[in-house]
Amino acid sequence: xxxxxxxxxxxxxxxxxxxxxxxxxxxxxxxxxxxxxxxxxxxxxxxxxxxxxxxxxxxxxxxxxxxxxxxxxxxxxxxxxxxxxxxxxxxxxxxxxxxxxxxxxxxxxxxxxxxxxxxxxxxxxxxxxxxxxxxxxxxxxxxxxxxxxxxxxxxxxxxxxxxxxxxx
Amino acid sequence: xxxxxxxxxxxxxxxxxxxxxxxxxxxxxxxxxxxxxxxxxxxxxxxxxxxxxxxxxxxxxxxxxxxxxxxxxxxxxxxxxxxxxxxxxxxxxxxxxxxxxxxxxxxxxxxxxxxxxxxxxxxxxxxxxxxxxxxxxxxxxxxxxxxxxxxxxxxxxxxxxxxxxxxxxxxxxxxxxxxxxxxxxxxxxxxx
Numbered sequence: 001x002x003x004x005x006x007x008x009x010x011x012x013x014x015x016x017x018x019x020x021x022x023x024x025x026x027x028x029x030x031x032x033x034x035x036x037x038x039x040x041x042x043x044x045x046x047x048x049x050x051x052x053x054x055x056x057x058x059x060x061x062x063x064x065x066x067x068x069x070x071x072x073x074x075x076x077x078x079x080x081x082x083x084x085x086x087x088x089x090x091x092x093x094x095x096x097x098x099x100x101x102x103x104x105x106x107x108x109x110x111x112x113x114x115x116x117x118x119x120x121x122x123x124x125x126x127x128x129x130x131x132x133x134x135x136x137x138x139x140x141x142x143x144x145x146x147x148x149x150x151x152x153x154x155x156x157x158x159x160x161x162x163x164x165x166x167x168x
Numbered sequence: 169x170x171x172x173x174x175x176x177x178x179x180x181x182x183x184x185x186x187x188x189x190x191x192x193x194x195x196x197x198x199x200x201x202x203x204x205x206x207x208x209x210x211x212x213x214x215x216x217x218x219x220x221x222x223x224x225x226x227x228x229x230x231x232x233x234x235x236x237x238x239x240x241x242x243x244x245x246x247x248x249x250x251x252x253x254x255x256x257x258x259x260x261x262x263x264x265x266x267x268x269x270x271x272x273x274x275x276x277x278x279x280x281x282x283x284x285x286x287x288x289x290x291x292x293x294x295x296x297x298x299x300x301x302x303x304x305x306x307x308x309x310x311x312x313x314x315x316x317x318x319x320x321x322x323x324x325x326x327x328x329x330x331x332x333x334x335x336x337x338x339x340x341x342x343x344x345x346x347x348x349x350x351x352x353x354x355x356x357x358x359x360x
Contacts, residue, residue: 004341053317056211
């Protein structure tokens with residue numbers, strides 16, 4: 001069976017990272033390492049990485065703690081402001097869409113030609129009469145440009161508003 | 169963006185009377201923690217990513233995410249492990265992004281020869297190490313570094329890497345053997 005651990009590996013690792021290897025260790029441990037694949041790998045790898053670690057710590061050029069702290073503060077503030085403004089934007093869009101819907105409803109309730117067109121459509125659909133349907137469609141088409149404009153206002157303006165505010 | 173603000177700008181903004189962002193950790197505690205961990209974390213990021221500039225960015229991002237995490241920690245080592253876990257995840261995400269971009273040089277394929285020492289022996293050792301590390305996967309580099317440069321326990325490494333502690337010993341054994349062979353100390357030694 002293939003072993004993946006040795007009971008001396010902790011001792012060997014300690015000796016390496018404490019810079020005691022190989023001069024200041026028990027000769028018996030040295031002799032063991034020479035014949036142990038696991039421990040000799042530890043000496044090779046840990047010795048190299050530990051030395052490199054020390055080199056890198058002394059060579060590291062890192063920003064000052066105060067700079068990191070204040071940059072984090074600024075960024076946190078900015079992100080908090082962005083997060084706070086997002087729901088407001090959505091609320092604004094919803095309110096605008098509602099207002100447009102209300103205007104459309106008022107228009108529908110007060111416009112005689114619109115009501116007449118709706119009535120024609122309703123009767124046409126209920127009677128399944130082609131002639132009535134065609135006449136109601138014709139009546140609606142007469143004001144199609146206006147109706148289309150209304151639909152565009154209700155649907156597209158809130159979207160455009162959201163995109164514009166979102167970019168800010 | 170983050171690194172563009174100058175210290176003067178920051179001081180001026182603060183002087184303007186803006187509120188202080190609420191981090192769980194206070195500035196004094198952060199300063200102490202940063203001084204104790206930043207260099208080691210930077211070394212870890214350089215060796216895992218193989219890219220010094222990326223390590224600089226990830227260092228700042230790691231501390232920012234750490235501050236924003238709003239977590240409380242039982243001990244200094246718990247806090248430190250959390251920091252390294254954030255860094256490990258960021259390095260992994262950075263690698264994924266580099267893979268998606270499919271640049272000519274993927275992260276980790278080019279390992280920088282980091283400390284520029286005038287000592288020829290040290291420079292040679294760095295070159296050997298850089299070449300060897302370049303042949304390992306980022307996760308393998310991370311595990312080796314945590315185990316043998318940072319001196320982390322198996323439980324700590326498992327926590328940082330998101331692995332089970334019980335599976336760590338055989339994984340470390342395999343990676344260590346691979347690394348030893350790459351370093352040229354031993355061609356391929358078996359276990360006892």
